[in-house]
Amino acid sequence: MKNDPRSHGLWECSAPLAPPTTRLSGDLTADVVVLGAGFTGLSAALHLAEAGASVVVLEGVEIGFGGSGRNVGLVNAGMWVMPDDLPGELGEVYGTRLLHLLGDAPSLVFELVEKHAIACEVERSGTLHCAVGAKGLAELQERARQWQARGAPVHLLNAEETAHKVGTSSYSGSLLDLRAGTIQPLGYSRGLAGAAIKAGARIFISSPVVDAEEADGGWRVRTHNGSVWAKWVIVATNAYTTHVWPQIRAELVHLPYFNLATKPLSANLRNIILPERQGVWDTNEILSSFRFDQQGRLVFGSVGALRGLGQSIHPNWGRRALRKLFPQLADIAFEYEWYGSIGMTSNNLPRFHRLARNVVSFSGYNGRGIAPGTTFGRTLAQLVLGYIQEADLPLPMTEPEPVRYRAVKEVYYEVGAQIAHAATARF
Structure with missing residues (x-):
């Protein structure tokens, strides 16, 4: 996207086309305006529209531009935190709710894929x-x-x-x-957008929000070429938040993550490597992950950004690491490479915020965006519709807390990954 082959790589080349959308022009009115066309925002828009609400989605770039279109595509249950630790982090009530909700979260993704016939290379083998x-x-x-x-x-x-x-x-x-599986994440994002539009939502791309203010009992959200007045605002920008409600960005440490995709492997190799098509990640502190796409490409990723020195360090590490894991791939070439940012919180758990009156958000997925983002999007829709109250949510309402030395930590992650990958092939 934006003429950058390292933004979405393989996913942009293999995903079905996005539904037709345009830039916002003029002034609109809606019940809800959603900021961000990723998993959370699109799921919220879909569930709101299906319930009969008037919804406008404003996306600054393109559908799935952020982490929703760049990630590995593992549809996992739960979070990084151990199940028994959640009640200690959130209290017994919220900890139990979150365990149940996120334990069942992959099933919602797969249900939506089936219900709306979303073409996203779904694999349900765990x-x-x-x-x-x-x-x-x-x-x-x-x-x-x-x-x-x-x-x-x-x-x-x-x-x-x-x-x-x-x-x-x-x-x-x-x-x-x-419970888990894999999908083509950009295809899933575009499919959610198509389903939301079919249900009545209006989605506008290339429409970054420049400001928002309370007006006439609701909110006036402005872009460069128009505005939307709505009673409710859902902020679903997560790690790609900019200057509007910047406190979300301030509490997230960006962890860069890259993916490399091989050319399609032979049938013999595909029968040996991940023959049941599970997605994989490991327990290393600087973890790596891999899975197949439906054309037989092995998608291999780890922590790091493909810019500066990382443009050569990380792909070279990837070749060495793959050779150690699978000697049969010693001469394999990478056809695609891309990267993005993961929003990390201080305790590896997402956040629910009421940023102002009738302005709500979930953020901080810590690398688990697909299933939690889809589920939390539905939860925000239920909250806005009045089906549930804040006291019924799976997370307590908290105030955003800026991370100390955030910029230093982000440099540390990026440079640290370069040093680690330059020095070792992991095994």
Whole structure:
């Protein structure tokens, strides 16, 4: 997008076309104006429109421009935080609610894909969280125990079972989560947009919001070429928030993440590597992830930005790391490379904010945007529609808290990933 092949890479080249949209021109009125056309904003718009509300979505660039169109495409349940730790972080009531909601979140994604016939290369064979060494295996053993105590369909696999499913003996075990799967994320975003438009929502791209102010009992949200007056505002810009309600950006540390996609592999290789088509990520502190697309390309990613020195360091690391995992891929070339930003919070949990009267947001997905973003979008729609109250939400209402030394931390992540990837191939 924006003539940058490193923004969305493979996903932009393989996703179905976005539904026809235009730039906002003139002044409109709606019940709700949604800022951001990613998973959260589009899910909110779809559920609001299906309930009969008048909805306008304002997107600064294009549908799925932010993390929603760039990520790996793993549709995972839960968050990074261990299940037993959530009540301690959020209190018993909110912790239990969030566990139930996000444990079931992948099913909502798959239901929407089926209901609206969204072409997004959906695979429902689960995901594999792979253990690196004894420490990684101990972490997964505990995670498995906690989820299984709650009846979740997760299974701890030993090294041999993991090698059979992944195609490498590099891991000491894995956690198979049958609730999860993979999608083509930009295709999913565009499909949600098409479904929302069909339900009656109006979506405008190339329409960045320049300011917002209370007016006539609601909010007047302005772009360069028009405005929308609405009673409610949903802010769904997350890590790509700019200067309007900038307190969201101020509490998020950007973690860069890149993906590299090989050329399509042969049928023989696809029968050995991830033969059941699970998506994978590992327990390393600087994690890596990989999965197939439907054309047989292996999409391989890790922490880092493909700019400056990272343009050469990270792809070179990717070749070395793939060679260690799968020696058969020693001579494989990457056809696509792209990257984006993950919004990280101080406790690895998302945030719900009431930014002003009738202005609400969820943000801070910490690399788990697909299923939580879809689910929280529906939750915001339910709140605006009056189906639920703030006291019924899965997260407490909090005030945004700026992260100290945020810029320093972001530089540390980017440069640290370059140093780590320059020095090692991980295994």
